[in-house]
Amino acid sequence: MATKKVGAAGKFGPRYGKKLRDNYNKIHKSSKKKYNCPVCAREKSVTRVSFGVWRCKTCKTKFASGAFEFREENFKK
Ligand SMILES: [Zn+2]
The missing domain is CATH 2.20.25.30 (N-terminal domain of TfIIb)
Structure with a gap:
């Protein structure tokens, strides 16, 4: 679930570590941006x-x- 706190990386749940999920959020955001x-x-x-x-x-x-x-x-x- 993509909540405000976890962002798009919420689909990973608690997996893969905080750092990696934060990184994924950053990349996801900039790739969806106009x-x-x-x-x-x-x-x-x-x-x-x-x-x-x-x-x-x-x-x-x-x-x-x-x-x-x-x-x-x-x-x-
Ligand atoms: Zn143009």
Whole structure:
């Protein structure tokens, strides 16, 4: 169960240790987050498609960036 305290790592229950579950939460959060598009400058438009692939839902541009986090410095126009 994903409560406020345990976050998305709640599905693991008490398993795998606190540190690992905290880490999973951090990565899960940043991968579900919406990011600003560096091409069309639209806010919160870039979402994660798959491992390292991000897409802007407004201008449909695909980006190769971080695996679990969108980073603009990785992206070349
Ligand atoms: Zn865009």
